[in-house]
Amino acid sequence: MTxxxxxxxxxxxxxxxxxxxxxxxxxxxxxxxxxLLREGxxxxxxxxxxxxxxxxxxxxxxxxLRMEGLxxxxxxxxxxQGAVTLFRESQPARILHSGSExxxxxxxxxxxxxxxxxxxxxxxxxxxxxxxDLQCQTFRRHWGLQLRAQFxxxxxxxxxxxxxxxxxxSALLLEQWGCIGHPNHPTFKTxxxxxxxxxxxxxxxFHPVLHIAVIAVRTSCLYVADGMGVQDYLQWFRHHxxxxxxxxxxxxxxxxxxxxxxxxxxxxPYQLQRVLPEKFATEIQRGxxxxxxxxxxxxxxxxxxxxxxxxxxxxAPHIKLPVGLRLTSAQRTVSPKSVIMGPRISQLLRQxxxxxxxxxxxxxxxxxxxxxxxxxxxxxKARHLSVIYRSNPGHSADNALMPVPVAxxxxxxxxxxxxxxxxxxxLACGDQAQAPLEYFRQYSRxxxxxxxxxxxxxxxxxxxxxxNSYLRLDPQFRPVQLQVRDFGDLRVxxxxxxANGFVLNAVRExxxxxxxxxxxxxxxxxxxxxxxxxxxxxxxxxxxxxxESAFWEILRSExxxxxxxxxxxxxxxxxxAERQAILHAPWPVxxxxxxxxxxxxxxxxxxxxxxxxxxxxx
Numbered sequence: 001m002t003x004x005x006x007x008x009x010x011x012x013x014x015x016x017x018x019x020x021x022x023x024x025x026x027x028x029x030x031x032x033x034x035x036l037l038r039e040g041x042x043x044x045x046x047x048x049x050x051x052x053x054x055x056x057x058x059x060x061x062x063x064x065l066r067m068e069g070l071x072x073x074x075x076x077x078x079x080x081q082g083a084v085t086l087f088r089e090s091q092p093a094r095i096l097h098s099g100s101e102x103x104x105x106x107x108x109x110x111x112x113x114x115x116x117x118x119x120x121x122x123x124x125x126x127x128x129x130x131x132x133d134l135q136c137q138t139f140r141r142h143w144g145l146q147l148r149a150q151f152x153x154x155x156x157x158x159x160x161x162x163x164x165x166x167x168x169x170s171a172l173l174l175e176q177w178g179c180i181g182h183p184n185h186p187t188f189k190t191x192x193x194x195x196x197x198x199x200x201x202x203x204x205x206f207h208p209v210l211h212i213a214v215i216a217v218r219t220s221c222l223y224v225a226d227g228m229g230v231q232d233y234l235q236w237f238r239h240h241x242x243x244x245x246x247x248x249x250x251x252x253x254x255x256x257x258x259x260x261x262x263x264x265x266x267x268x269p270y271q272l273q274r275v276l277p278e279k280f281a282t283e284i285q286r287g288x289x290x291x292x293x294x295x296x297x298x299x300x301x302x303x304x305x306x307x308x309x310x311x312x313x314x315x316a317p318h319i320k321l322p323v324g325l326r327l328t329s330a331q332r333t334v335s336p337k338s339v340i341m342g343p344r345i346s347q348l349l350r351q352x353x354x355x356x357x358x359x360x361x362x363x364x365x366x367x368x369x370x371x372x373x374x375x376x377x378x379x380x381k382a383r384h385l386s387v388i389y390r391s392n393p394g395h396s397a398d399n400a401l402m403p404v405p406v407a408x409x410x411x412x413x414x415x416x417x418x419x420x421x422x423x424x425x426x427l428a429c430g431d432q433a434q435a436p437l438e439y440f441r442q443y444s445r446x447x448x449x450x451x452x453x454x455x456x457x458x459x460x461x462x463x464x465x466x467x468n469s470y471l472r473l474d475p476q477f478r479p480v481q482l483q484v485r486d487f488g489d490l491r492v493x494x495x496x497x498x499a500n501g502f503v504l505n506a507v508r509e510x511x512x513x514x515x516x517x518x519x520x521x522x523x524x525x526x527x528x529x530x531x532x533x534x535x536x537x538x539x540x541x542x543x544x545x546x547x548e549s550a551f552w553e554i555l556r557s558e559x560x561x562x563x564x565x566x567x568x569x570x571x572x573x574x575x576x577a578e579r580q581a582i583l584h585a586p587w588p589v590x591x592x593x594x595x596x597x598x599x600x601x602x603x604x605x606x607x608x609x610x611x612x613x614x615x616x617x618x
Contacts, residue, residue, distance in 0.1 A: 171394025178408025
């Protein structure tokens with residue numbers, strides 16, 4: 001990287017871009033190094049500590065890694081303050097500037113055989129992620145200045161200003177501002193197959209407006225899910241998207257087509273331009289699919305890229321669309337299984353929440369209302385032309401509660417650069433020394449009451465990581481409710497669900513419903529405990545320079561409390577086994593880097609020490 005001193009004072013923007021590059025390069029190295037250590041691909045027990053510096057010998061390769069400011073944390077996390085330098089026999093020392101460089105440097109020392117093609121592919125994904133992160137970092141710096149100028153006159157914090165103004169689509173704005181990437185994925189910004197212009201035009205972190213087409217599909221060729229009671233798909237579509245429905249009807253009539261013979265189907269711009277002409281050429285030529293150039297909807301992408309929000313109605317359901325791209329680690333299509341199971345699961349959850357008074361009003365869901373997919377014997381083809389309609393999590397039935405996407409709370413405030421969670425702490429608890437601990441206790445209590453109640457009483461494990469979770473805040477900005485969305489990878493333990501009088505019929509064995517508790521338990525531990533709650537422990541302890549142990553103790557105490565409250569309602573053996581697994585036994589660690597090296601989307605799971613096991617007297 002070119003040293004900053006080569007730029008003069010007349011090049012302030014270029015200087016800042018290079019600073020952005022340095023930030024992104026460090027982030028790429030740090031996340032890749034964390035994955036290597038967390039997943040046991042590099043052995044932490046072989047680290048040699050020398051004050052602020054750690055050395056890792058790779059004896060078989062006659063190589064040493066020198067890491068500045070490497071620290072281990074609970075839940076298998078690692079942080080890196082400085083550079084990683086490679087020392088190799090007979091070669092000059094070299095600072096590593098990307099996750100790709102780090103991976104290549106250690107590839108031959110990994111405890112598994114690495115296929116060269118897989119290594120090349122993953123290296124390219126890491127480089128793509130770094131490149132896109134730099135684009136985002138530079139755009140975000142300018143966007144942050146705009147947001148500060150727009151909202152600072154209306155409140156002392158970004159979140160209070162949004163609430164004061166009752167800004168339309170404020171939840172969407174927070175989703176896009178909070179799109180900083182998965183905390184554990186080394187390829188957190190990978191968008192393979194897109195040009196720079198397409199990345200900026202389609203990605204939520206660039207705050208774009210999209211125009212998605214609404215095509216016509218012959219009714220006999222489209223399966224429509226009815227799990228939430230939607231009997232007339234066309235009428236339902238007209239009700240929620242009236243402008244698009246009117247355009248669609250007029251376009252059909254102009255072409256002499258009978259409206260009742262067709263269904264409207266939104267299509268993502270990437271899918272329309274890149275996928276449909278190839279995968280569905282026969283169906284288009286045959287006339288089962290009609291592309292309509294004069295029908296579109298103005299939308300914006302939410303945090304998940306492929307799920308969009310209409311801009312002319314902030315309460316309208318979100319639209320989840322397939323995109324035949326590899327984003328982060330998997331191709332983001334919408335499978336027939338998800339179309340069928342989403343509304344079916346939503347109906348089940350609604351019944352449970354009604355019975356349980358939403359577990360003391362701490363849990364809500366963004367229901368998957370209906371969906372559709374093109375009927376084809378090949379599910380891998382059908383998943384490319386499909387849709388799921390989901391209740392808008394940014395629209396709250398209770399206007400006194402402010403919906404905030406959890407992932408945005410890790411992002412920096414455009415006002416002062418501190419994480420947005422710090423704004424909530426100040427607003428709700430003030431500036432006293434114990435405020436971070438008190439707010440974390442309130443937050444943990446809500447999240448655990450919602451998710452552990454569903455798990456212990458009904459065997460339901462939500463995929464409640466940051467991106468899939470919304471927090472509802474009371475007028476004092478205190479957390480009172482968790483809203484969970486996206487049920488594509490929700491898992492249910494059938495024996496516990498059945499014992500409470502409910503049945504969930506899976507589309508096929510091995511999906512959604514399980515008779516083995518292990519994959520269900522792994523889901524709640526990975527998504528809720530590790531990817532959501534543990535990440536807040538790490539963020540808050542680091543930012544406020546408070547001991548991690550204080551936060552782990554709160555999390556342990558609140559977890560124990562939920563177990564104690566629910567014990568009378570649980571099977572004794574199940575309760576004891578899950579208490580042991582969650583509070584004492586090693587936790588699973590989803591091996592994201594191993595999965596990419598193996599080029600699989602199937603979970604590869606290792607284990608790590610339980611951060612709750614060594615706190616208190618549990």
